[in-house]
Amino acid sequence: MxxxxxxxxxxxxxxxxxxxxxxxxxxxxxxxxxxxxxxxxxxxxxxxxxxxxxxxxxxxxxxxxxxxxxxxxxxxxxxxxxxxxxxxxxxxxxxxxxxxxxxxxxxxxxxxxxxxxxxxxxxxxxxxxxxxxxxxxxxxxxxxxxxxxxxxxxxxxxxxxxxxxxxxxxxxxxxxxxxxxxxxxxxxxxxxxxxxxxxxxxxxxxxxxxxxxxxxxxxxxxxxxxxxxxxxxxxxxxxxxxxxxxxxxxxxGAPRVYAEIAGYAATHDAHHHRDPSSDPRWYAEAMRRALADANLTPADVDVIFADGAGSRDLDELEARAIHVAFGAHAERVPVTAPQGLIGRMCAGGSALAAVNALLSIRDGVIPAVGNLDDPAPEYRLDLVRAPRQTPVRVAMVNARGYGGFNSSLILRAVSPAV
CATH class of the missing domain: 3.40.47.10 (Thiolase/Chalcone synthase)
Known part of the structure:
Protein backbone atom coordinates (compact mmCIF):
# COMPACT_ATOMS: atom_id res chain seq x y z
CA MET A 1 0.00 0.00 0.00
CA GLY A 253 -9.39 24.27 2.38
CA ALA A 254 -9.66 22.44 -0.93
CA PRO A 255 -13.23 23.00 -2.19
CA ARG A 256 -13.82 19.32 -2.98
CA VAL A 257 -12.41 15.83 -2.79
CA TYR A 258 -13.55 13.52 -5.57
CA ALA A 259 -12.17 10.28 -4.16
CA GLU A 260 -9.04 8.66 -2.84
CA ILE A 261 -6.57 6.57 -4.81
CA ALA A 262 -7.13 3.43 -2.79
CA GLY A 263 -5.18 0.87 -4.78
CA TYR A 264 -3.08 0.24 -7.86
CA ALA A 265 -1.13 -2.51 -9.53
CA ALA A 266 0.56 -3.13 -12.87
CA THR A 267 1.82 -6.20 -14.67
CA HIS A 268 3.34 -7.00 -18.04
CA ASP A 269 2.53 -9.94 -20.28
CA ALA A 270 6.18 -10.32 -21.41
CA HIS A 271 4.83 -12.20 -24.40
CA HIS A 272 5.47 -10.34 -27.66
CA HIS A 273 6.29 -6.78 -28.64
CA ARG A 274 3.15 -6.57 -30.77
CA ASP A 275 0.80 -9.55 -30.45
CA PRO A 276 -1.08 -9.93 -27.15
CA SER A 277 -0.85 -13.04 -25.06
CA SER A 278 -3.88 -15.32 -25.21
CA ASP A 279 -3.48 -15.92 -21.47
CA PRO A 280 -5.46 -13.39 -19.35
CA ARG A 281 -3.68 -14.19 -16.10
CA TRP A 282 -1.38 -11.18 -15.99
CA TYR A 283 -4.16 -8.73 -16.72
CA ALA A 284 -6.25 -10.47 -14.05
CA GLU A 285 -3.27 -10.34 -11.68
CA ALA A 286 -3.12 -6.55 -12.02
CA MET A 287 -6.79 -6.37 -10.97
CA ARG A 288 -6.31 -8.74 -8.06
CA ARG A 289 -3.24 -6.94 -6.78
CA ALA A 290 -4.95 -3.55 -7.07
CA LEU A 291 -7.82 -4.84 -4.94
CA ALA A 292 -5.39 -6.28 -2.41
CA ASP A 293 -3.53 -2.97 -2.32
CA ALA A 294 -6.82 -1.27 -1.45
CA ASN A 295 -7.74 -3.96 1.11
CA LEU A 296 -10.90 -4.69 -0.87
CA THR A 297 -12.56 -7.73 -2.43
CA PRO A 298 -14.35 -8.12 -5.78
CA ALA A 299 -17.68 -7.80 -3.97
CA ASP A 300 -16.72 -4.26 -2.91
CA VAL A 301 -16.40 -2.97 -6.49
CA ASP A 302 -19.40 -1.02 -7.78
CA VAL A 303 -18.22 -0.58 -11.37
CA ILE A 304 -15.36 -1.49 -13.71
CA PHE A 305 -14.25 1.07 -16.26
CA ALA A 306 -12.78 -1.33 -18.80
CA ASP A 307 -10.01 -0.84 -21.33
CA GLY A 308 -12.53 -1.73 -24.06
CA ALA A 309 -10.11 -2.20 -26.94
CA GLY A 310 -12.86 -2.75 -29.51
CA SER A 311 -11.34 -5.84 -31.14
CA ARG A 312 -13.07 -9.17 -30.62
CA ASP A 313 -9.94 -10.95 -29.42
CA LEU A 314 -8.85 -8.18 -27.04
CA ASP A 315 -12.37 -7.68 -25.68
CA GLU A 316 -12.67 -11.41 -25.11
CA LEU A 317 -9.30 -11.41 -23.35
CA GLU A 318 -10.44 -8.60 -21.07
CA ALA A 319 -13.70 -10.39 -20.28
CA ARG A 320 -11.77 -13.53 -19.40
CA ALA A 321 -9.42 -11.53 -17.19
CA ILE A 322 -12.37 -10.02 -15.31
CA HIS A 323 -13.78 -13.50 -14.74
CA VAL A 324 -10.44 -14.76 -13.46
CA ALA A 325 -10.01 -11.80 -11.12
CA PHE A 326 -13.61 -11.49 -9.91
CA GLY A 327 -14.71 -15.11 -9.89
CA ALA A 328 -18.41 -15.53 -9.09
CA HIS A 329 -18.82 -11.76 -8.84
CA ALA A 330 -17.74 -11.17 -12.46
CA GLU A 331 -21.26 -11.41 -13.87
CA ARG A 332 -22.69 -9.07 -11.23
CA VAL A 333 -20.37 -6.05 -11.32
CA PRO A 334 -21.37 -3.40 -13.91
CA VAL A 335 -18.80 -2.94 -16.68
CA THR A 336 -18.58 0.13 -18.89
CA ALA A 337 -16.33 1.69 -21.53
CA PRO A 338 -17.73 5.09 -22.58
CA GLN A 339 -14.68 5.74 -24.77
CA GLY A 340 -16.56 4.02 -27.58
CA LEU A 341 -18.19 7.43 -28.12
CA ILE A 342 -14.96 9.31 -28.73
CA GLY A 343 -12.16 6.89 -29.71
CA ARG A 344 -8.95 5.81 -28.04
CA MET A 345 -6.41 8.46 -27.10
CA CYS A 346 -3.52 6.40 -25.78
CA ALA A 347 -2.33 7.67 -22.37
CA GLY A 348 -4.93 10.42 -22.46
CA GLY A 349 -7.65 7.78 -22.63
CA SER A 350 -6.83 6.09 -19.34
CA ALA A 351 -6.48 9.48 -17.64
CA LEU A 352 -9.95 10.36 -18.91
CA ALA A 353 -11.28 6.99 -17.76
CA ALA A 354 -10.10 7.84 -14.25
CA VAL A 355 -11.99 11.14 -14.44
CA ASN A 356 -15.10 9.29 -15.62
CA ALA A 357 -14.84 7.03 -12.57
CA LEU A 358 -14.48 10.03 -10.26
CA LEU A 359 -17.56 11.65 -11.77
CA SER A 360 -19.51 8.41 -11.35
CA ILE A 361 -18.60 8.42 -7.67
CA ARG A 362 -19.56 12.10 -7.40
CA ASP A 363 -22.93 11.85 -9.16
CA GLY A 364 -24.01 8.27 -8.46
CA VAL A 365 -24.37 7.33 -12.12
CA ILE A 366 -22.54 4.88 -14.36
CA PRO A 367 -22.25 5.95 -18.03
CA ALA A 368 -23.08 3.43 -20.73
CA VAL A 369 -20.60 1.55 -22.88
CA GLY A 370 -20.07 3.84 -25.84
CA ASN A 371 -21.53 2.84 -29.22
CA LEU A 372 -22.64 -0.59 -28.00
CA ASP A 373 -25.56 -2.05 -29.98
CA ASP A 374 -25.23 -5.83 -29.81
CA PRO A 375 -23.30 -7.02 -26.74
CA ALA A 376 -21.41 -10.26 -27.21
CA PRO A 377 -23.23 -12.65 -24.83
CA GLU A 378 -20.27 -15.00 -24.52
CA TYR A 379 -18.43 -12.40 -22.47
CA ARG A 380 -20.95 -12.93 -19.65
CA LEU A 381 -20.55 -9.39 -18.33
CA ASP A 382 -23.07 -6.88 -17.00
CA LEU A 383 -22.37 -4.36 -19.74
CA VAL A 384 -24.06 -1.02 -18.99
CA ARG A 385 -26.42 -0.22 -21.87
CA ALA A 386 -27.86 3.08 -20.57
CA PRO A 387 -26.75 5.46 -17.82
CA ARG A 388 -27.42 3.65 -14.55
CA GLN A 389 -28.32 5.61 -11.45
CA THR A 390 -26.73 3.82 -8.50
CA PRO A 391 -24.47 4.71 -5.57
CA VAL A 392 -20.82 4.29 -6.54
CA ARG A 393 -18.26 4.15 -3.77
CA VAL A 394 -15.57 1.96 -5.33
CA ALA A 395 -14.57 2.08 -8.98
CA MET A 396 -11.94 -0.01 -10.73
CA VAL A 397 -10.30 1.55 -13.79
CA ASN A 398 -8.37 -0.76 -16.12
CA ALA A 399 -6.07 0.03 -19.03
CA ARG A 400 -3.70 -1.82 -21.33
CA GLY A 401 -0.76 -0.59 -23.35
CA TYR A 402 0.65 -1.81 -26.64
CA GLY A 403 3.23 -4.52 -26.06
CA GLY A 404 1.76 -6.05 -22.91
CA PHE A 405 1.23 -3.33 -20.27
CA ASN A 406 -1.65 -3.94 -17.83
CA SER A 407 -2.69 -1.45 -15.14
CA SER A 408 -5.54 -1.35 -12.65
CA LEU A 409 -6.49 1.56 -10.39
CA ILE A 410 -8.98 1.60 -7.51
CA LEU A 411 -10.77 4.86 -6.66
CA ARG A 412 -12.87 5.03 -3.50
CA ALA A 413 -15.24 7.65 -2.13
CA VAL A 414 -14.25 9.40 1.08
CA SER A 415 -16.31 11.14 3.74
CA PRO A 416 -16.85 14.92 3.28
CA ALA A 417 -14.25 15.58 5.98
CA VAL A 418 -10.82 15.12 4.39
Whole structure:
Protein backbone atom coordinates (compact mmCIF):
# COMPACT_ATOMS: atom_id res chain seq x y z
CA MET A 1 0.00 0.00 0.00
CA UNK A 2 1.34 3.44 -0.94
CA UNK A 3 -0.08 5.86 1.62
CA UNK A 4 1.03 9.36 2.54
CA UNK A 5 3.36 10.05 5.45
CA UNK A 6 0.28 10.52 7.63
CA UNK A 7 -0.83 6.99 6.71
CA UNK A 8 -3.74 8.16 4.59
CA UNK A 9 -4.18 7.57 0.88
CA UNK A 10 -3.86 10.55 -1.50
CA UNK A 11 -7.00 12.16 -2.86
CA UNK A 12 -8.02 13.83 -6.12
CA UNK A 13 -9.02 17.45 -5.58
CA UNK A 14 -9.28 18.73 -9.15
CA UNK A 15 -9.90 17.49 -12.68
CA UNK A 16 -9.68 19.06 -16.12
CA UNK A 17 -10.81 17.57 -19.43
CA UNK A 18 -10.12 18.44 -23.06
CA UNK A 19 -11.69 15.76 -25.26
CA UNK A 20 -13.85 15.17 -28.35
CA UNK A 21 -16.76 15.02 -25.91
CA UNK A 22 -16.15 18.57 -24.75
CA UNK A 23 -13.81 21.27 -23.52
CA UNK A 24 -14.26 21.23 -19.76
CA UNK A 25 -15.32 18.52 -17.37
CA UNK A 26 -19.05 19.22 -17.26
CA UNK A 27 -19.37 19.55 -21.03
CA UNK A 28 -17.57 16.22 -21.42
CA UNK A 29 -19.64 14.52 -18.74
CA UNK A 30 -22.94 15.76 -20.11
CA UNK A 31 -22.06 14.54 -23.60
CA UNK A 32 -20.98 11.18 -22.20
CA UNK A 33 -24.18 10.63 -20.23
CA UNK A 34 -26.26 11.63 -23.24
CA UNK A 35 -24.42 9.03 -25.31
CA UNK A 36 -23.35 11.47 -28.00
CA UNK A 37 -21.13 9.86 -30.63
CA UNK A 38 -18.24 12.25 -31.27
CA UNK A 39 -16.40 10.25 -33.94
CA UNK A 40 -16.23 11.58 -37.48
CA UNK A 41 -14.06 11.97 -40.60
CA UNK A 42 -10.53 13.22 -39.91
CA UNK A 43 -10.35 16.84 -41.04
CA UNK A 44 -6.75 17.77 -40.23
CA UNK A 45 -5.30 16.11 -43.35
CA UNK A 46 -6.26 14.13 -46.45
CA UNK A 47 -7.00 10.52 -45.46
CA UNK A 48 -7.97 9.27 -48.91
CA UNK A 49 -4.97 6.92 -49.03
CA UNK A 50 -5.58 5.48 -45.57
CA UNK A 51 -7.74 2.54 -44.60
CA UNK A 52 -8.80 4.39 -41.44
CA UNK A 53 -10.49 7.75 -42.01
CA UNK A 54 -12.38 8.31 -38.74
CA UNK A 55 -11.26 9.74 -35.40
CA UNK A 56 -12.39 11.58 -32.32
CA UNK A 57 -11.31 15.22 -32.69
CA UNK A 58 -11.47 18.12 -30.23
CA UNK A 59 -13.68 20.65 -31.98
CA UNK A 60 -13.51 24.36 -31.25
CA UNK A 61 -10.23 24.28 -29.37
CA UNK A 62 -8.16 27.46 -29.78
CA UNK A 63 -4.80 27.29 -27.97
CA UNK A 64 -4.78 31.09 -27.73
CA UNK A 65 -7.66 30.82 -25.27
CA UNK A 66 -5.43 28.91 -22.86
CA UNK A 67 -1.77 29.61 -23.67
CA UNK A 68 0.53 32.47 -24.59
CA UNK A 69 1.62 32.93 -28.20
CA UNK A 70 5.20 32.08 -27.26
CA UNK A 71 4.21 28.68 -25.84
CA UNK A 72 2.00 27.93 -28.83
CA UNK A 73 4.92 28.66 -31.17
CA UNK A 74 7.30 26.40 -29.28
CA UNK A 75 5.09 23.38 -28.65
CA UNK A 76 2.89 20.76 -30.30
CA UNK A 77 -0.87 20.31 -30.18
CA UNK A 78 -0.60 17.50 -27.62
CA UNK A 79 1.11 19.91 -25.24
CA UNK A 80 -1.54 22.55 -25.89
CA UNK A 81 -4.27 20.07 -24.98
CA UNK A 82 -2.41 18.82 -21.91
CA UNK A 83 -1.60 22.30 -20.58
CA UNK A 84 -5.16 23.48 -21.20
CA UNK A 85 -6.52 20.49 -19.27
CA UNK A 86 -4.07 21.33 -16.47
CA UNK A 87 -5.33 24.92 -16.24
CA UNK A 88 -8.87 23.59 -15.87
CA UNK A 89 -7.79 21.10 -13.20
CA UNK A 90 -5.93 23.71 -11.18
CA UNK A 91 -8.94 26.00 -11.32
CA UNK A 92 -11.22 23.17 -10.23
CA UNK A 93 -8.94 22.44 -7.27
CA UNK A 94 -8.48 26.16 -6.45
CA UNK A 95 -4.77 25.46 -6.38
CA UNK A 96 -2.09 27.83 -7.68
CA UNK A 97 1.39 26.27 -7.59
CA UNK A 98 2.97 29.73 -7.60
CA UNK A 99 1.33 30.47 -4.25
CA UNK A 100 3.19 27.58 -2.61
CA UNK A 101 6.78 26.48 -2.13
CA UNK A 102 8.14 25.53 -5.58
CA UNK A 103 9.10 22.10 -4.22
CA UNK A 104 5.59 21.44 -2.91
CA UNK A 105 4.24 20.54 -6.35
CA UNK A 106 5.28 17.94 -8.91
CA UNK A 107 4.23 17.06 -12.46
CA UNK A 108 4.03 13.48 -13.75
CA UNK A 109 2.20 12.89 -17.02
CA UNK A 110 1.73 9.79 -19.11
CA UNK A 111 2.66 10.03 -22.78
CA UNK A 112 2.41 7.64 -25.67
CA UNK A 113 3.26 9.39 -28.91
CA UNK A 114 4.71 12.85 -28.28
CA UNK A 115 4.58 15.85 -30.59
CA UNK A 116 3.37 14.32 -33.85
CA UNK A 117 2.07 17.41 -35.61
CA UNK A 118 5.13 19.56 -34.89
CA UNK A 119 7.48 16.72 -35.75
CA UNK A 120 5.71 15.91 -39.01
CA UNK A 121 5.92 19.51 -40.15
CA UNK A 122 9.61 19.89 -39.33
CA UNK A 123 10.59 16.58 -40.95
CA UNK A 124 8.83 17.70 -44.12
CA UNK A 125 10.78 20.94 -44.01
CA UNK A 126 14.02 19.03 -43.52
CA UNK A 127 13.51 16.86 -46.61
CA UNK A 128 12.03 19.55 -48.83
CA UNK A 129 14.07 22.63 -47.83
CA UNK A 130 17.10 21.41 -45.87
CA UNK A 131 18.20 21.53 -42.27
CA UNK A 132 18.28 25.32 -42.07
CA UNK A 133 14.51 25.36 -42.45
CA UNK A 134 13.92 23.22 -39.35
CA UNK A 135 12.71 25.07 -36.26
CA UNK A 136 15.03 25.10 -33.26
CA UNK A 137 12.02 24.04 -31.17
CA UNK A 138 11.84 20.69 -32.95
CA UNK A 139 14.40 19.43 -30.44
CA UNK A 140 11.90 19.77 -27.59
CA UNK A 141 8.39 19.97 -29.07
CA UNK A 142 8.23 16.32 -30.16
CA UNK A 143 9.71 14.96 -26.92
CA UNK A 144 7.61 12.74 -24.63
CA UNK A 145 8.42 14.95 -21.64
CA UNK A 146 7.53 18.24 -23.36
CA UNK A 147 4.19 18.69 -21.62
CA UNK A 148 5.66 17.86 -18.22
CA UNK A 149 8.55 20.26 -18.79
CA UNK A 150 6.47 23.14 -20.16
CA UNK A 151 3.94 22.78 -17.34
CA UNK A 152 6.63 22.85 -14.67
CA UNK A 153 8.22 25.92 -16.26
CA UNK A 154 4.94 27.77 -16.61
CA UNK A 155 4.01 27.31 -12.95
CA UNK A 156 7.49 27.40 -11.41
CA UNK A 157 7.19 23.81 -10.21
CA UNK A 158 10.37 22.24 -8.84
CA UNK A 159 9.14 19.07 -7.14
CA UNK A 160 10.14 15.62 -8.47
CA UNK A 161 8.69 15.43 -11.96
CA UNK A 162 8.77 13.10 -14.93
CA UNK A 163 6.94 11.27 -17.67
CA UNK A 164 5.60 7.71 -17.82
CA UNK A 165 5.63 5.95 -21.20
CA UNK A 166 3.44 2.83 -21.22
CA UNK A 167 1.12 3.54 -24.14
CA UNK A 168 -2.57 3.34 -23.21
CA UNK A 169 -1.83 2.50 -19.59
CA UNK A 170 0.20 5.68 -19.12
CA UNK A 171 -2.60 7.77 -17.64
CA UNK A 172 -3.16 5.30 -14.81
CA UNK A 173 0.56 4.77 -14.32
CA UNK A 174 1.07 8.52 -13.93
CA UNK A 175 -1.48 8.50 -11.08
CA UNK A 176 0.44 5.66 -9.45
CA UNK A 177 3.64 7.65 -9.74
CA UNK A 178 1.83 10.64 -8.25
CA UNK A 179 0.87 8.45 -5.31
CA UNK A 180 4.49 7.38 -4.80
CA UNK A 181 5.70 10.98 -5.03
CA UNK A 182 3.22 12.10 -2.37
CA UNK A 183 4.21 9.21 -0.11
CA UNK A 184 7.77 10.53 -0.27
CA UNK A 185 6.79 13.98 0.94
CA UNK A 186 5.59 16.13 -1.98
CA UNK A 187 2.03 17.24 -1.10
CA UNK A 188 0.59 17.93 -4.59
CA UNK A 189 1.15 16.25 -7.95
CA UNK A 190 -0.34 17.04 -11.36
CA UNK A 191 -0.93 13.78 -13.21
CA UNK A 192 -2.82 12.37 -16.19
CA UNK A 193 -2.05 12.76 -19.88
CA UNK A 194 -3.17 14.05 -23.25
CA UNK A 195 -2.46 13.00 -26.81
CA UNK A 196 -2.82 14.42 -30.32
CA UNK A 197 -1.92 11.65 -32.74
CA UNK A 198 -4.02 12.67 -35.73
CA UNK A 199 -1.32 13.25 -38.33
CA UNK A 200 -0.20 11.21 -41.37
CA UNK A 201 2.84 9.89 -39.54
CA UNK A 202 0.95 9.02 -36.36
CA UNK A 203 -1.91 7.36 -38.22
CA UNK A 204 0.60 5.29 -40.21
CA UNK A 205 2.24 4.14 -36.97
CA UNK A 206 -1.10 3.12 -35.50
CA UNK A 207 -2.08 1.35 -38.71
CA UNK A 208 0.93 -0.95 -38.43
CA UNK A 209 -0.49 -2.30 -35.19
CA UNK A 210 -3.37 -3.85 -37.12
CA UNK A 211 -6.02 -2.76 -34.62
CA UNK A 212 -7.65 0.23 -36.32
CA UNK A 213 -11.22 0.01 -37.56
CA UNK A 214 -11.62 0.43 -41.32
CA UNK A 215 -15.28 1.37 -41.12
CA UNK A 216 -16.28 4.56 -42.91
CA UNK A 217 -19.34 5.07 -40.72
CA UNK A 218 -18.96 6.31 -37.13
CA UNK A 219 -21.81 4.15 -35.87
CA UNK A 220 -20.14 0.95 -37.12
CA UNK A 221 -16.59 1.87 -36.13
CA UNK A 222 -15.20 1.62 -32.58
CA UNK A 223 -17.62 -0.65 -30.67
CA UNK A 224 -16.23 -2.07 -27.40
CA UNK A 225 -17.68 -5.46 -26.41
CA UNK A 226 -20.00 -5.54 -29.43
CA UNK A 227 -20.46 -8.60 -31.66
CA UNK A 228 -19.40 -6.50 -34.65
CA UNK A 229 -16.32 -4.95 -33.04
CA UNK A 230 -13.56 -4.69 -35.64
CA UNK A 231 -11.03 -2.32 -34.11
CA UNK A 232 -10.75 1.15 -32.66
CA UNK A 233 -10.58 4.67 -34.01
CA UNK A 234 -7.88 7.05 -32.75
CA UNK A 235 -8.66 10.21 -30.84
CA UNK A 236 -7.00 13.27 -29.38
CA UNK A 237 -7.39 14.78 -25.94
CA UNK A 238 -7.07 13.68 -22.35
CA UNK A 239 -7.28 14.86 -18.76
CA UNK A 240 -5.27 16.25 -15.86
CA UNK A 241 -5.92 15.36 -12.22
CA UNK A 242 -4.70 17.20 -9.14
CA UNK A 243 -3.57 14.50 -6.69
CA UNK A 244 -2.97 15.65 -3.13
CA UNK A 245 -2.03 14.56 0.35
CA UNK A 246 -5.32 14.72 2.29
CA UNK A 247 -3.67 16.73 5.05
CA UNK A 248 -2.56 19.32 2.50
CA UNK A 249 -6.05 19.45 0.99
CA UNK A 250 -7.61 20.00 4.40
CA UNK A 251 -5.06 22.61 5.47
CA UNK A 252 -5.61 24.79 2.43
CA GLY A 253 -9.39 24.27 2.38
CA ALA A 254 -9.66 22.44 -0.93
CA PRO A 255 -13.23 23.00 -2.19
CA ARG A 256 -13.82 19.32 -2.98
CA VAL A 257 -12.41 15.83 -2.79
CA TYR A 258 -13.55 13.52 -5.57
CA ALA A 259 -12.17 10.28 -4.16
CA GLU A 260 -9.04 8.66 -2.84
CA ILE A 261 -6.57 6.57 -4.81
CA ALA A 262 -7.13 3.43 -2.79
CA GLY A 263 -5.18 0.87 -4.78
CA TYR A 264 -3.08 0.24 -7.86
CA ALA A 265 -1.13 -2.51 -9.53
CA ALA A 266 0.56 -3.13 -12.87
CA THR A 267 1.82 -6.20 -14.67
CA HIS A 268 3.34 -7.00 -18.04
CA ASP A 269 2.53 -9.94 -20.28
CA ALA A 270 6.18 -10.32 -21.41
CA HIS A 271 4.83 -12.20 -24.40
CA HIS A 272 5.47 -10.34 -27.66
CA HIS A 273 6.29 -6.78 -28.64
CA ARG A 274 3.15 -6.57 -30.77
CA ASP A 275 0.80 -9.55 -30.45
CA PRO A 276 -1.08 -9.93 -27.15
CA SER A 277 -0.85 -13.04 -25.06
CA SER A 278 -3.88 -15.32 -25.21
CA ASP A 279 -3.48 -15.92 -21.47
CA PRO A 280 -5.46 -13.39 -19.35
CA ARG A 281 -3.68 -14.19 -16.10
CA TRP A 282 -1.38 -11.18 -15.99
CA TYR A 283 -4.16 -8.73 -16.72
CA ALA A 284 -6.25 -10.47 -14.05
CA GLU A 285 -3.27 -10.34 -11.68
CA ALA A 286 -3.12 -6.55 -12.02
CA MET A 287 -6.79 -6.37 -10.97
CA ARG A 288 -6.31 -8.74 -8.06
CA ARG A 289 -3.24 -6.94 -6.78
CA ALA A 290 -4.95 -3.55 -7.07
CA LEU A 291 -7.82 -4.84 -4.94
CA ALA A 292 -5.39 -6.28 -2.41
CA ASP A 293 -3.53 -2.97 -2.32
CA ALA A 294 -6.82 -1.27 -1.45
CA ASN A 295 -7.74 -3.96 1.11
CA LEU A 296 -10.90 -4.69 -0.87
CA THR A 297 -12.56 -7.73 -2.43
CA PRO A 298 -14.35 -8.12 -5.78
CA ALA A 299 -17.68 -7.80 -3.97
CA ASP A 300 -16.72 -4.26 -2.91
CA VAL A 301 -16.40 -2.97 -6.49
CA ASP A 302 -19.40 -1.02 -7.78
CA VAL A 303 -18.22 -0.58 -11.37
CA ILE A 304 -15.36 -1.49 -13.71
CA PHE A 305 -14.25 1.07 -16.26
CA ALA A 306 -12.78 -1.33 -18.80
CA ASP A 307 -10.01 -0.84 -21.33
CA GLY A 308 -12.53 -1.73 -24.06
CA ALA A 309 -10.11 -2.20 -26.94
CA GLY A 310 -12.86 -2.75 -29.51
CA SER A 311 -11.34 -5.84 -31.14
CA ARG A 312 -13.07 -9.17 -30.62
CA ASP A 313 -9.94 -10.95 -29.42
CA LEU A 314 -8.85 -8.18 -27.04
CA ASP A 315 -12.37 -7.68 -25.68
CA GLU A 316 -12.67 -11.41 -25.11
CA LEU A 317 -9.30 -11.41 -23.35
CA GLU A 318 -10.44 -8.60 -21.07
CA ALA A 319 -13.70 -10.39 -20.28
CA ARG A 320 -11.77 -13.53 -19.40
CA ALA A 321 -9.42 -11.53 -17.19
CA ILE A 322 -12.37 -10.02 -15.31
CA HIS A 323 -13.78 -13.50 -14.74
CA VAL A 324 -10.44 -14.76 -13.46
CA ALA A 325 -10.01 -11.80 -11.12
CA PHE A 326 -13.61 -11.49 -9.91
CA GLY A 327 -14.71 -15.11 -9.89
CA ALA A 328 -18.41 -15.53 -9.09
CA HIS A 329 -18.82 -11.76 -8.84
CA ALA A 330 -17.74 -11.17 -12.46
CA GLU A 331 -21.26 -11.41 -13.87
CA ARG A 332 -22.69 -9.07 -11.23
CA VAL A 333 -20.37 -6.05 -11.32
CA PRO A 334 -21.37 -3.40 -13.91
CA VAL A 335 -18.80 -2.94 -16.68
CA THR A 336 -18.58 0.13 -18.89
CA ALA A 337 -16.33 1.69 -21.53
CA PRO A 338 -17.73 5.09 -22.58
CA GLN A 339 -14.68 5.74 -24.77
CA GLY A 340 -16.56 4.02 -27.58
CA LEU A 341 -18.19 7.43 -28.12
CA ILE A 342 -14.96 9.31 -28.73
CA GLY A 343 -12.16 6.89 -29.71
CA ARG A 344 -8.95 5.81 -28.04
CA MET A 345 -6.41 8.46 -27.10
CA CYS A 346 -3.52 6.40 -25.78
CA ALA A 347 -2.33 7.67 -22.37
CA GLY A 348 -4.93 10.42 -22.46
CA GLY A 349 -7.65 7.78 -22.63
CA SER A 350 -6.83 6.09 -19.34
CA ALA A 351 -6.48 9.48 -17.64
CA LEU A 352 -9.95 10.36 -18.91
CA ALA A 353 -11.28 6.99 -17.76
CA ALA A 354 -10.10 7.84 -14.25
CA VAL A 355 -11.99 11.14 -14.44
CA ASN A 356 -15.10 9.29 -15.62
CA ALA A 357 -14.84 7.03 -12.57
CA LEU A 358 -14.48 10.03 -10.26
CA LEU A 359 -17.56 11.65 -11.77
CA SER A 360 -19.51 8.41 -11.35
CA ILE A 361 -18.60 8.42 -7.67
CA ARG A 362 -19.56 12.10 -7.40
CA ASP A 363 -22.93 11.85 -9.16
CA GLY A 364 -24.01 8.27 -8.46
CA VAL A 365 -24.37 7.33 -12.12
CA ILE A 366 -22.54 4.88 -14.36
CA PRO A 367 -22.25 5.95 -18.03
CA ALA A 368 -23.08 3.43 -20.73
CA VAL A 369 -20.60 1.55 -22.88
CA GLY A 370 -20.07 3.84 -25.84
CA ASN A 371 -21.53 2.84 -29.22
CA LEU A 372 -22.64 -0.59 -28.00
CA ASP A 373 -25.56 -2.05 -29.98
CA ASP A 374 -25.23 -5.83 -29.81
CA PRO A 375 -23.30 -7.02 -26.74
CA ALA A 376 -21.41 -10.26 -27.21
CA PRO A 377 -23.23 -12.65 -24.83
CA GLU A 378 -20.27 -15.00 -24.52
CA TYR A 379 -18.43 -12.40 -22.47
CA ARG A 380 -20.95 -12.93 -19.65
CA LEU A 381 -20.55 -9.39 -18.33
CA ASP A 382 -23.07 -6.88 -17.00
CA LEU A 383 -22.37 -4.36 -19.74
CA VAL A 384 -24.06 -1.02 -18.99
CA ARG A 385 -26.42 -0.22 -21.87
CA ALA A 386 -27.86 3.08 -20.57
CA PRO A 387 -26.75 5.46 -17.82
CA ARG A 388 -27.42 3.65 -14.55
CA GLN A 389 -28.32 5.61 -11.45
CA THR A 390 -26.73 3.82 -8.50
CA PRO A 391 -24.47 4.71 -5.57
CA VAL A 392 -20.82 4.29 -6.54
CA ARG A 393 -18.26 4.15 -3.77
CA VAL A 394 -15.57 1.96 -5.33
CA ALA A 395 -14.57 2.08 -8.98
CA MET A 396 -11.94 -0.01 -10.73
CA VAL A 397 -10.30 1.55 -13.79
CA ASN A 398 -8.37 -0.76 -16.12
CA ALA A 399 -6.07 0.03 -19.03
CA ARG A 400 -3.70 -1.82 -21.33
CA GLY A 401 -0.76 -0.59 -23.35
CA TYR A 402 0.65 -1.81 -26.64
CA GLY A 403 3.23 -4.52 -26.06
CA GLY A 404 1.76 -6.05 -22.91
CA PHE A 405 1.23 -3.33 -20.27
CA ASN A 406 -1.65 -3.94 -17.83
CA SER A 407 -2.69 -1.45 -15.14
CA SER A 408 -5.54 -1.35 -12.65
CA LEU A 409 -6.49 1.56 -10.39
CA ILE A 410 -8.98 1.60 -7.51
CA LEU A 411 -10.77 4.86 -6.66
CA ARG A 412 -12.87 5.03 -3.50
CA ALA A 413 -15.24 7.65 -2.13
CA VAL A 414 -14.25 9.40 1.08
CA SER A 415 -16.31 11.14 3.74
CA PRO A 416 -16.85 14.92 3.28
CA ALA A 417 -14.25 15.58 5.98
CA VAL A 418 -10.82 15.12 4.39
Missing amino acids: SATRTGRRPVVTGVGVIAPSGIGTEEHWGSTLRGELRVGPITSFDTSRYATTLAGQVEGFDPADHLSGRIVLQTDRWTWLGMAATELALSDASYDPAAHDPYATSVVFGAGSGGNDFGQREIQRLWSRGRQAVSVYQSIAWFYAATTGQTSIRHGIKGPSGVVVSDGAGGLDSLAQARRTISRGTPVVLAGGAEAGLTPYALTCQTTGGRLSTSCEPRTAYKPFDRSADGYVPAEGGATLVVEDPASAAAR
